[in-house]
Amino acid sequence: MKIKNCTLFIVVLGLMIGCQPQKKGEGKLGQVELEEVLSIGSIDDDAIFMWSGVAADDDGNIYVTDMMDYSLKKFDPSGRLLKKAGGKGEGPGEFLAPLALSCSLERIYVKDQYEPGIMVFDKDLNFLRKIPSRRYISGFKAISDECIAVTYLSVLTKGSIYFINEAGQVLRKFNYMTKDKNVMMGQVNMEIDADNNVYLAYTFQDRIEKYDGEGNKIWTRNLLDRKKVEKKMVRGLNLPAQIIYKTIVQDSLGRLYVLGGGLSKNKGRDVYVLNQEGEHLTTFTLAEDSHLIYFDSRDNLYARANSGITLKKFKLHLKTI
Amino acid sequence: MKYFKATSLILVMILFQITTSFSENSENRQEEPARVQLLLIIDFGDFMCFSCLESFLQFCYSLPHQFQDQYVWGVVIFEGNIGSESEDIAIKIVEKKIRGFRKANRVRFPILVDRSRIFSSLAGKGTTVVILKGEDQEIKRYIFPLSREQIAEIHKTIGI
Numbered sequence: 001m002k003i004k005n006c007t008l009f010i011v012v013l014g015l016m017i018g019c020q021p022q023k024k025g026e027g028k029l030g031q032v033e034l035e036e037v038l039s040i041g042s043i044d045d046d047a048i049f050m051w052s053g054v055a056a057d058d059d060g061n062i063y064v065t066d067m068m069d070y071s072l073k074k075f076d077p078s079g080r081l082l083k084k085a086g087g088k089g090e091g092p093g094e095f096l097a098p099l100a101l102s103c104s105l106e107r108i109y110v111k112d113q114y115e116p117g118i119m120v121f122d123k124d125l126n127f128l129r130k131i132p133s134r135r136y137i138s139g140f141k142a143i144s145d146e147c148i149a150v151t152y153l154s155v156l157t158k159g160s161i162y163f164i165n166e167a168g169q170v171l172r173k174f175n176y177m178t179k180d181k182n183v184m185m186g187q188v189n190m191e192i193d194a195d196n197n198v199y200l201a202y203t204f205q206d207r208i209e210k211y212d213g214e215g216n217k218i219w220t221r222n223l224l225d226r227k228k229v230e231k232k233m234v235r236g237l238n239l240p241a242q243i244i245y246k247t248i249v250q251d252s253l254g255r256l257y258v259l260g261g262g263l264s265k266n267k268g269r270d271v272y273v274l275n276q277e278g279e280h281l282t283t284f285t286l287a288e289d290s291h292l293i294y295f296d297s298r299d300n301l302y303a304r305a306n307s308g309i310t311l312k313k314f315k316l317h318l319k320t321i
Numbered sequence: 322m323k324y325f326k327a328t329s330l331i332l333v334m335i336l337f338q339i340t341t342s343f344s345e346n347s348e349n350r351q352e353e354p355a356r357v358q359l360l361l362i363i364d365f366g367d368f369m370c371f372s373c374l375e376s377f378l379q380f381c382y383s384l385p386h387q388f389q390d391q392y393v394w395g396v397v398i399f400e401g402n403i404g405s406e407s408e409d410i411a412i413k414i415v416e417k418k419i420r421g422f423r424k425a426n427r428v429r430f431p432i433l434v435d436r437s438r439i440f441s442s443l444a445g446k447g448t449t450v451v452i453l454k455g456e457d458q459e460i461k462r463y464i465f466p467l468s469r470e471q472i473a474e475i476h477k478t479i480g481i
Contacts, residue, residue, distance in 0.1 A: 043413045049421030068368075068418050069425040088425055097371050114371055307414050 029273060030319045032284035037300065038313035040064075040079040047081055048073070050308040053101030055108065056296035057123065063108055064311060065098035072098060072110055074125055085125035093119065093127030104142040111137055118148065120166060132168040141192055147171060149192055159186035161198060174215030176200060184240055191248045191256065197276075201248035201258045204229050204240035208248070208258060210278060219278040227263050247292040251299045251316075255281070259293045273318075282318075357479050358392055359384075360451040362444040363432070365399035365415055367465075368422065376466035377448050378426055383472060385481055386429060392479075395432035396440045412436060452478055 040062070041048030049068030056062050060077035071086040072095075086095045097113035107128075108121040118131040118140060131148070138153040143163065150162050159177035162170050176198075177186045187203040196213030206226050210218040230241045243261035246268065250256050256274040264270040268289030273281045286293075290304035301314045361381075367373040384393060399415055412434050419432050435441065443451055445464035452461040452475065461478060463471050 043410070043417055046417075046421065049418050066421075068421040071425075307411070309414055309417055 028321045029282035030321045032273070032282060032319075033317040034284070034286075034301070034314040035317060036312055037315050038077075038079050039305070039310055040075055040313075041306070041310040043306070043309065047075075047079075048309055048311060051304070051311050052097075052099050052291070052308075053110070054292075054294050054302050054311060055101045055103040056294075056300075056302070057103055058105075058297050060296070060298070061123070062302075062311070062313075063101060063103060065095075065101050065110055067097055067099070070095040070098060072101075072108070072121065072125055074123075083125050085121065085127070090115070092130070093121070100140065102140060102142040102148070104145045106145050107142065109140065109142050109148060111140060117168070118150075129166065131164070131166055138187060139190060141190060143192060149190065149198075151188060151190065154184075154186060159188060161190065174198075174211070176209065176211060176215070176217075189245060189248045191250045193250055193254065199248055199250065199256055201245035203243055203245060203261075206244055206263070208245070208256075208274070208278070210276070221274065221278045221280070223258070223272050223280060224260075224263050229263065246290075247294075249293055249295045251295050252297065253299075257293060257295065257301075259290065356455060358394070358453040359388075359479060360440075360443075360453065361393065361395045361430075361432075362435075362440050362449045362451060363395055363397045364444065364448050365397050367448050368418065373448065373465065378428075380450070380465070380467055380472060380475075381428060381430075383476070388479070388481060389429040393430040395428070395430055396435045397432060398435045398438075398441045398444055450475065454478060 041051070048064060049066055051064045052067045053065040054062065061082070062075040062077070062079075064073045064075065065071070066073060070088040071084050073084045074082045076082050086093060086098065088094065088096065090096065095110075095112050096115060098110055099113040100111040102109045106123060108123065108125070110119045110121065112119065116136055117133045118137060120128045120131060122128055133150075136153040137150050140148055140150040142148050146165055147163055148166075150164055151159070152162070158175065160173055160175045162173045164170055176188070185202070185204050188200040189203060191199040193199070197218070198211040198213075200209045200211070202208070206222045206224040208221045208223065212218055224244065227244075229244055231238045232241045233239075242263060244263050246259040246261050248256060248258045254276045256276070258272045258274065259268070260266075260270040260272060261268060266285045268291070269286040270283055271286065271293060272283050275281055286303050288303075288305050292304075294302040296302070299316065301316055303312055303314070304310070305312045361377070363377065367377070381389070397415060397419055399411075415434050419434070422428070423432060443449070443462070445462060448465040450463045450465070450467075453459070454461070463475060467475070
């Protein structure tokens with residue numbers, strides 16, 4: 001009788017656990033397959049010479065910055081070039097080295113490697129204005145047409161994220177790292193979700209973090225056994241010599257994708273997948289190393305190929321275990 | 322010195338071959354070799370460095386158009402595994418990037434990729450300008466970035 005009661009108890013308990021609703025993005029993932037759905041740029045055409053930044057709007061149009069011909073380009077969902085803007089120079093809408101790119105509902109934001117501030121274009125690539133900045137912006141992400149999250153290049157490591165408007169005025173700010181350590185160690189790649197949670201993948205540390213909208217740290221993860229980056233002396237400064245994490249992006253289910261750098265098993269190709277709780281779900285490897293990865297609103301993944309003359313778009317097939 | 326003279330003679334022969342194989346600007350080129358030739362050996366790694374390239378471009382813009390059309394050549398050197406299939410693709414990628422760079426920067430003279438790895442030994446540590454002058458093909462080399470004095474010296478040497 002006692003054995004029967006115990007068995008019944010275990011069965012009921014198992015059913016209760018098994019029937020709990022699955023949290024978003026949870027469950028270990030197995031193999032990840034990448035299905036190539038689009039390739040823009042090849043050896044034989046002049047579509048892209050060396051793309052540096054990429055973004056896509058909700059209509060599936062793709063925006064690319066090209067460092068070799070100093071341009072901002074717009075492609076339709078089939079990869080056909082619709083428009084090219086920019087050109088070499090320091091005038092309005094011109095570039096010396098167009099680098100990072102982000103888009104909001106109606107705006108395209110471009111950061112030039114050698115110019116402070118952020119340039120603002122509309123969806124037809126018409127230059128609108130420049131968001132002023134006295135400090136060099138190291139990273140940014142458009143939150144909306146009225147708000148952009150930026151990080152500034154800082155030799156010291158007091159890391160902060162500033163939320164600014166198009167006039168460059170600070171709307172709010174939070175600090176993610178207040179202890180001074182070594183030079184440049186506070187550089188981060190960031191992703192911000194719809195609930196204003198902030199995810200950081202440190203450029204020169206084995207460290208990935210989540211903060212809530214108030215700036216409270218939720219969790220910290222280390223994926224590479226806390227390996228330390230090599231350093232070298234440059235003009236009296238002890239600077240990191242390798243990049244550990246290159247990008248952090250999020251899909252529509254809240255899963256995080258972190259592109260590894262020089263300390264990953266496959267340098268510049270390993271992508272670590274985590275859930276919103278920071279649990280490492282799986283790792284997959286790109287065919288070629290990429291300087292960044294990007295997810296559009298339809299969960300298509302973009303990455304580099306052919307040393308930057310090609311932009312590839314993939315559909316991910318993730319299998320749960 | 323003997324090594325440089327031998328190299329310069331080989332270089333002139335190679336430049337002859339390059340001259341006759343060019344289709345892009347061949348109609349602008351003289352059939353007989355000029356007494357001055359300017360060879361710009363460009364390190365492909367410098368394409369990732371804006372300040373490195375800017376010095377190179379400013380020097381190019383300082384040369385008269387007619388001089389660029391007739392007496393200037395560019396060669397890109399880069400690292401890679403010689404003879405492999407992947408290198409063939411790598412060369413084509415470099416050629417494509419050069420095509421975009423030339424057009425965007427309005428570079429008039431032709432730029433080749435050093436497929437045979439002949440010019441690496443002539444280059445210094447980085448992008449280099451090599452002047453071949455006179456019947457005995459005297460060679461002078463300058464490594465970028467160039468100072469104002471060096472640019473003036475080059476202009477004087479090539480007679481502009």
